[in-house]
Amino acid sequence: MSDAPIRLGTRRSALATAQSQQVADALAAASGRPVELVLITSEGDVSRASLSELGGRGVFATRLREALLAGECDVLVHSLKDLPTAPAPGLVIAATPPREDPRDVVVTRTGVPLHELAPGSVVGTGSPRRIAQVRRRNPWVEVRDIRGNIDSRIGRVRLGELDAVILAAAGLARLGGSLHDLHLEPLGLAEWPTAPGQGVLAVEIREDASADLADAVAALDDRRARVEITAERAVLAGLDSGCQAPVGVHAEFDGHELRVRTVVYAPGGGDRIGDDRAIPLISGYAGEKGSGDGADAADRADPVARAERTGTVIARDLLDRGAAGLAT
Structure with a gap:
């Protein structure tokens, strides 16, 4: 060695x-x-x-x-x-x-929640997914496409150039530093799924x-993280073949059951198509359209393989329901 x-x-x-x-x-x-x-x-x-x-x-x-x-x-x-x-x-x-907190966080000076920010308030983010989500949560704010590291984005809020920025909770945790003068609003994953693999x-x-x-x-x-990100990235891979609209997807694995929440957004945030399903990863493929008797025995015993299969099925179902049309 x-x-x-x-x-x-x-x-x-x-x-x-x-x-x-x-x-x-x-x-x-x-x-x-x-x-x-x-x-x-x-x-x-x-x-x-x-x-x-x-x-x-x-x-x-x-x-x-x-x-x-x-x-x-x-x-x-x-x-x-x-x-x-x-x-x-x-x-x-x-x-x-092991995964860090996968949520997005709204950072503000005032602590006013995103959905209550006054019309014309300026919210910064460079992510098409987050832009669509902000516009759905509060269609009266102005969304500004920004780049830069975490410190520079937060600095623009402190200086009053922006009223809020959307950041990943994991990045804030890993970077550390004091945010005592600012307010953080974590966004729940049920209504605000984040990028595949976030955290x-x-x-x-x-x-x-x-x-x-x-x-x-x-x-x-980490086995749990591996199962979750496999499902999330399989959804994204399946959608990439025919859909350019922003997508948020989050999977949770508790050792027995995999729950996957996915939302595909119109770029302007007006329309969306969602999927929320829980799949047992113990035996069979209950609830998975197009699978069952044809699934390999190895898949049945391997939660990572099952997670990938589940993500692929979700993407196919979303495309069948018109997800690709949201990008136009």
Whole structure:
């Protein structure tokens, strides 16, 4: 077994390095080797264009994955919600550590809830999903497409440039810092499902990584998080084939049952199509249209495989109900 440092590739932002350091500490404990951060600049970190103009998912991951494949680092840490659903050739997501709070949070100076903000109030977010959700929650506010790190977004609220921003609770928790002068309104997942994989980190390695490294990374994997994100990303992958509308999806797995809530939104926030179902992951495929006797025996015994199958079925049902038409 090598005792050389493990090189962990990460974006340069304060949030990325903070969450990568958490993984680095856990990986050092699991491997018995020191772990050092390798800071990598992605296109998403240097461009000021909106995420929709840059191409959305993958804009933060491409350069990191190139560095991993080139041997510039041994392992990567991503925010899972930033990753495309298609597998990256030569790479594997070897661990998804325990999930942080997956909710979105409204940050304001006054503590006025989002739905009570006065007409003309300015709410900042760069996410098409969040834009649609804000417009549904309070159609009288102005939504401003913004970029920047968490500190800069919060700073714009403190300065009065924005009345509110929508942020991920997980990012706030991982970054830390004092928000004593501001008010936080967590948004319930039942009515405000978030991005697939939100709150989960992805630890990625090369397929040909050494057995020692692969075993150490695998020790960080959390079964509950793996089942949940598999279902969420399967929904997104299925919708990507025929639907460009914003989507929120959140799965909860309690060890026996998987509940998946999905909403596809019209970009303007006016219309939506939703799905909310609970699937037992013990035996059979009760409630899953188009499955049952044809399901492989391996699927029946593997909650991750069942979660993927469930997500695929949900996406197909949403497309059958007209989800693709919401984008037009």
